[in-house]
Amino acid sequence: MTVAEPMAWPPRDEAALASALADLSRDLAYPATPSIASAVTLRLREGSAKGRRRGRRWALPARSIAFALLALLVLAGAAVAFGIVIGGLRISFAPGTPPPLPSAVVQSRAFGSEVSLDEARRRAGFGVLVPSLAAIGQPEHVYFNGVPSGGTVSLVWGPQPGYPASVTGVGLVVTEFQATVDPAVWEKLLYEGTSVSDTLVNGHAALWISGGEHTFFYRDSSGRRVDSSLQVVGDTLIWQRNGLVLRVEGAPSLSAAAEVARSLR
Amino acid sequence: MEGRPLTDAELIEEARGGDVAAYEELVRRYEELAFRTAYLVCGDADDARDAAQEGFVRAYGALNRFRAGAEPRPWLLRIVANAARNRRRAAGRRAGLALRSAQDRPSDGAAPSPEVAVLAGEQRAELLAAVDRLSDDDRRIITLRWFADLSEREMAAVLDVPLGTVKSRLSRAMQRLRAVMRGGDDRG
Numbered sequence: 496m497t498v499a500e501p502m503a504w505p506p507r508d509e510a511a512l513a514s515a516l517a518d519l520s521r522d523l524a525y526p527a528t529p530s531i532a533s534a535v536t537l538r539l540r541e542g543s544a545k546g547r548r549r550g551r552r553w554a555l556p557a558r559s560i561a562f563a564l565l566a567l568l569v570l571a572g573a574a575v576a577f578g579i580v581i582g583g584l585r586i587s588f589a590p591g592t593p594p595p596l597p598s599a600v601v602q603s604r605a606f607g608s609e610v611s612l613d614e615a616r617r618r619a620g621f622g623v624l625v626p627s628l629a630a631i632g633q634p635e636h637v638y639f640n641g642v643p644s645g646g647t648v649s650l651v652w653g654p655q656p657g658y659p660a661s662v663t664g665v666g667l668v669v670t671e672f673q674a675t676v677d678p679a680v681w682e683k684l685l686y687e688g689t690s691v692s693d694t695l696v697n698g699h700a701a702l703w704i705s706g707g708e709h710t711f712f713y714r715d716s717s718g719r720r721v722d723s724s725l726q727v728v729g730d731t732l733i734w735q736r737n738g739l740v741l742r743v744e745g746a747p748s749l750s751a752a753a754e755v756a757r758s759l760r
Numbered sequence: 761m762e763g764r765p766l767t768d769a770e771l772i773e774e775a776r777g778g779d780v781a782a783y784e785e786l787v788r789r790y791e792e793l794a795f796r797t798a799y800l801v802c803g804d805a806d807d808a809r810d811a812a813q814e815g816f817v818r819a820y821g822a823l824n825r826f827r828a829g830a831e832p833r834p835w836l837l838r839i840v841a842n843a844a845r846n847r848r849r850a851a852g853r854r855a856g857l858a859l860r861s862a863q864d865r866p867s868d869g870a871a872p873s874p875e876v877a878v879l880a881g882e883q884r885a886e887l888l889a890a891v892d893r894l895s896d897d898d899r900r901i902i903t904l905r906w907f908a909d910l911s912e913r914e915m916a917a918v919l920d921v922p923l924g925t926v927k928s929r930l931s932r933a934m935q936r937l938r939a940v941m942r943g944g945d946d947r948g
Contacts, residue, residue, distance in 0.1 A: 504883055509931070509935075515883070516905075516907075518879050520909065523888075524859060531787060531795060531809065532784045532785075532791055535784065535820075536780055536781075536783070538813070540780060
């Protein structure tokens with residue numbers, strides 16, 4: 496039987512170092528591999544549905560297509576033939592009940608578990624606000640996630656005219672949680688092509704983040720920074736109000752997002 | 761041939777014909793490797809997940825350019841690693857690698873082979889800390905080689921550089937790692 500000898504430390508030469516690294520690799524803790532295949536398939540199926548209409552195989556990143564559609568909608572809002580006007584865009588609504596969101600979307604967006612609005616109100620450590628805009632109506636889906644303390648409530652609407660599907664199939668999202676946005680970290684977390692402008696929502700300072708992807712940090716109620724990095728795929732309005740951080744994501748323009756924001760009750 | 765799982769090449773052929781389910785099977789085979797490789801490149805689990813997803817979506821769009829008979833593994837990893845590198849540049853942050861706790865280690869019961877070093881717990885931690893102190897480029901090449909267990913040829917594909925460049929960069933990175941462990945901070 497072979498007994499390995501403890502090695503000289505630090506490693507004497509490159510071969511010894513290589514051997515030590517190989518040994519170390521067996522003890523590395525990786526984060527659990529998330530389910531990637533189903534999310535990829537979801538994106539491909541969305542993409543090929545769009546691609547077929549153009550008569551060729553879809554091959555661009557989904558994000559480019561989403562933003563191209565967004566730009567087209569902004570330029571040609573009047574082409575939507577019915578509905579109401581918000582912020583220069585016509586918004587109308589599909590009839591019937593919404594289809595369930597694919598589980599891969601729920602998971603990858605860190606929405607948490609689907610609950611009723613009443614249950615979200617019971618579980619959240621704060622008063623849940625809901626848009627009172629008649630045109631938007633009640634949220635189609637409500638999710639509760641236990642982090643940060645007090646929880647996060649996400650109100651989700653599927654794609655609708657005026658709120659085109661993002662790459663993950665979501666039309667409009669309103670997110671609420673108890674936290675303090677750390678303004679010092681914003682700059683670092685925005686991906687290329689994203690711009691941030693200051694604005695006001697009902698007199699509260701707000702940020703309008705548009706044209707790209709971004710993730711964000713927040714602090715929990717004990718002041719600890721949480722790296723939850725909720726993936727944002729649409730333009731987002733974010734602001735604070737009475738200790739709550741509120742986000743409206745997926746509205747096609749700042750004025751449309753502000754309209755949703757002002758209607759929160 | 762009933763019941764025989766399709767080879768990677770067969771799955772790619774099906775996927776080229778528009779069979780998304782065949783592509784999903786291929787992604788399933790490589791998702792863990794892709795995720796871990798992306799994690800080593802960008803150092804953040806959420807970014808790694810997004811990079812792996814984005815990489816596989818891009819690879820699907822590029823299937824027509826995939827050379828028949830080539831190895832899909834380095835090709836897929838290169839696309840995923842590119843997506844991860846872009847995120848790393850954008851995010852400007854990096855989580856340190858961590859060690860598993862002692863009870864989570866695989867207990868294969870076999871005596872270690874003589875050519876494998878046996879490190880004490882504090883040596884593992886010290887070595888890992890030294891890797892984490894390297895520059896991004898050095899850390900990436902060392903983690904891809906020893907932690908993702910890629911061959912030098914695969915690394916050349918992943919990093920999109922010639923094989924000779926991989927060899928020289930790896931050698932320099934190893935020298936600098938030894939310097940860090942000796943207590944110096946030789947970045948030259």
